[in-house]
Amino acid sequence: RKEVEQDPGPFNVPEGATVAFNCTYSNSASQSFFWYRQDCRKEPKLLMSVYSSGNEDGRFTAQLNRASQYISLLIRDSKLSDSATYLCVVNQLPGTYKYIFGTGTRLKVLA
Amino acid sequence: GAVVSQHPSWVICKSGTSVKIECRSLDFQATTMFWYRQFPKQSLMLMATSNEGSKATYEQGVEKDKFLINHASLTLSTLTVTSAHPEDSSFYICSASHLSPSTDTQYFGPGTRLTVL
Secondary structure, three states: OOOEEEOOOOEEEEOOOOEEEEEEEOOOOOOEEEEEEEOOOOOEEEEEEEOOOOEEEOOEEEEEEOOOOEEEEEEOOOOHHHOEEEEEEEEOOOOOOOEEEOOOEEEEEEO | OOOEEEEOOEEEEOOOOOEEEEEEEOOOOOOEEEEEEEOOOOOOEEEEEEEOOOOOEEOOOOOOOOEEEEEEEOOEEEEEEOOOOHHHOEEEEEEEEOOEOOEOOOEEOOOEEEEEO
8 A cells, every 4th residue: 555645637627616635644643744736847836734623725625534544635616727736745754754745636627 | 935946957968977956945944955856757756864964864775875965054955966877867856844843844946857868
């Protein structure tokens, strides 16, 4: 089983749609969780950290389910500019500051 | 947000040559820098963790004599790919962090695309 697993997609959605991605992780001791966005041939950019209580930033909502070991990202009212690969990132080993990246989920928002 | 730069952004070199990539944190002091490699359609893979003033910690399977890392200051780390071969062609990305018990956020540089002929 991969340490961090994501559906690679692509998810093709029309503008204005709501889309959700899930990511599962294998190590129950993981403490920090993030969603990064990566555009083609560019570096990852932090989208948001994921907290146990869930967090929202504008059209983006992230949630963590520790019991089932998954995190989710919900994007409402999709824009063309949301087209990118969304990377689930887990710091598996507390104190080591070592990120484990998922392979990413590709999103294409269509006009 | 924190800004991290990398130089060069792309490089093409002949097989057998060495290539140095610089990673700089521009507006903060990075106690720790990380070097990643990403092959097409794959996820980022951590190569090594570098702390200022100490030797880098390499991940399993990464040759430390081939990928030389120097972290001489709190704002600069370098990765030298020695005797590069075509299989070293990849997207190399650094990240920097001012790690503390309250934060482990990493900020990524724009990456360096290396092509070895």
